[in-house]
Amino acid sequence: QVQLVQSGAEVKKPGASVKVSCKASGYTFTGYYMHWVRQAPGQGLEWMGWINPDSGGTKYAEKFQDRVTMTRDTSISTAYMELSRLRSDDTAVYYCARGRWKAADIDHWGQGALVIVSS
Amino acid sequence: EIVLTQSPATLSLSPGERATLSCRASQSVSNYLAWYQQKPGQTPRLLIYDASNRATGIPARFSGSGSGTDFTLTISSLEPEDFAVYYCQQRSNWRLTFGGGTKVEIK
Numbered sequence: 001q002v003q004l005v006q007s008g009a010e011v012k013k014p015g016a017s018v019k020v021s022c023k024a025s026g027y028t029f030t031g032y033y034m035h036w037v038r039q040a041p042g043q044g045l046e047w048m049g050w051i052n053p054d055s056g057g058t059k060y061a062e063k064f065q066d067r068v069t070m071t072r073d074t075s076i077s078t079a080y081m082e083l084s085r086l087r088s089d090d091t092a093v094y095y096c097a098r099g100r101w102k103a104a105d106i107d108h109w110g111q112g113a114l115v116i117v118s119s
Numbered sequence: 120e121i122v123l124t125q126s127p128a129t130l131s132l133s134p135g136e137r138a139t140l141s142c143r144a145s146q147s148v149s150n151y152l153a154w155y156q157q158k159p160g161q162t163p164r165l166l167i168y169d170a171s172n173r174a175t176g177i178p179a180r181f182s183g184s185g186s187g188t189d190f191t192l193t194i195s196s197l198e199p200e201d202f203a204v205y206y207c208q209q210r211s212n213w214r215l216t217f218g219g220g221t222k223v224e225i226k
Contacts, residue, residue: 109162
């Protein structure tokens with residue numbers, strides 16, 4: 001069965017960076033795009049971008065264009081999302097999520113990684 | 120960026136009633152519209168993709184319709200497990216955005 005297992009919770013100071021990992025299993029990692037979506041406490045879903053694990057190609061939401069980097073390591077079926085210059089309003093649960101077909105929509109989600117930004 | 124506006128923000132209904140949720144896009148997204156359900160403490164679940172196609176394992180009481188800028192998710196008869204938050208999502212030009220969500224609560 002499809003599983004996306006993410007790294008654990010992190011506490012960061014404003015201005016720092018965070019890198020979240022997402023290990024995929026149960027399917028061909030390079031066959032499906034990987035999205036990153038975040039959800040602030042009590043708030044809705046916010047799409048950050050996707051990576052094509054096969055080519056390494058990415059597309060980011062304009063809001064995060066200058067602060068986010070999505071990468072992957074196909075040898076270990078793992079995707080990464082790094083967010084820099086953290087602010088307090090970046091406090092959220094960060095999800096990796098598999099694209100159902102290309103980058104169309106999302107059929108499987110990781111368990112989420114809580115990132116707290118606090119001085 | 121395409122903005123999705125969901126209405127109402129909260130829908131108070133009883134089990135067995137029909138739920139009608141709306142999602143309006145700021146510009147046409149063709150039929151590139153999906154719906155998700157999220158329960159407290161859980162990850163979202165894909166219900167509908169491409170406006171009207173039910174995802175794997177989704178009961179027939181969930182249906183989606185619409186195209187262009189106006190979309191509807193209908194739950195024909197609410198079951199107790201359907202009380203949750205519902206989000207729409209579009210994928211124009213392969214950039215996704217989500218709506219703000221509609222909470223379906225027990226009346």
